[in-house]
Amino acid sequence: MGGATLAGVTQEAIKTERAAPPRGPYNQGVGWEALIFTASVGPNNPQLGEPPAGDARAAARGALENVKEIVEAGGGSLATVLKVTCYLRDAADYDAVNEVYRDYFTGPVLPTRSLVPVPGSRLQVAFDAIAYRTQVTG
Numbered sequence: 001m002g003g004a005t006l007a008g009v010t011q012e013a014i015k016t017e018r019a020a021p022p023r024g025p026y027n028q029g030v031g032w033e034a035l036i037f038t039a040s041v042g043p044n045n046p047q048l049g050e051p052p053a054g055d056a057r058a059a060a061r062g063a064l065e066n067v068k069e070i071v072e073a074g075g076g077s078l079a080t081v082l083k084v085t086c087y088l089r090d091a092a093d094y095d096a097v098n099e100v101y102r103d104y105f106t107g108p109v110l111p112t113r114s115l116v117p118v119p120g121s122r123l124q125v126a127f128d129a130i131a132y133r134t135q136v137t138g
Contacts, residue, residue, distance in 0.1 A: 009033060016073035019066040020044050029070040036074035036131040040087060041066035042123040051124075056093035059124040060100040067129050068104065075133035078104055081111045087118045087126040097125055 003012035014029030020041055022028055029038045043051045043062035051058030068078055084105075088097060094115075105111060111129070118126075 014038075014070055014074040016069050018046060018073070019069040020046065028066075029074050031074045031133065034133050036071055036076050036080075036129075036133060038067055038070045038127075038129045038131075040085070040126045040128040041070070042126045045069075054124075056090075056096035056124060057100050060097040061103075063125055063127045064100065064104045067127050071129060071131045074131070075135040076131040077134060080134055081105065081129050081131040083130040084111050084113045085116060085128050086113060087116045087121065087123070089118055089121045089124050091117060093124065 003010055009032065011030055011032045013027040014031055014036065016028060019028055022039060026039055028041070029036055031037075041063055043059035043066075045062040045065045048058075048062045048065060051062050067081075067084075071077065071081060086097065086101075088094065
């Protein structure tokens with residue numbers, strides 16, 4: 001991870017080969033003080049591969065694995081996720097995505113979540129998250 005200090009606050013890039021690489025000029029995640037911010041990540045995951053076309057459950061699993069790996073690389077875990085944003089191309093996939101989501105976030109306190117409909121997106125589903133660190137990486 002690379003870091004920079006601005007106005008006395010350290011921010012650092014979070015990178016892992018266990019999640020999909022960025023498709024543009026941004027980091028997979030950024031650590032700022034005790035917080036972790038992930039980029040919006042889609043379903044293509046290095047361990048799971050590209051999900052079958054139209055399989056909302058597989059797409060959600062791949063995207064959530066990417067979030068998990070980025071958060072863990074930043075020193076957190078799924079249990080420390082505070083906020084999730086779900087970007088969903090087709091509202092008809094909502095229930096299937098929620099089934100998989102429940103496998104990743106089990107509580108006792110679930111993260112808050114926003115749903116953003118994205119008709120016409122090339123990705124069936126994507127997620128980003130904000131978490132806190134249980135350990136500071138460096």
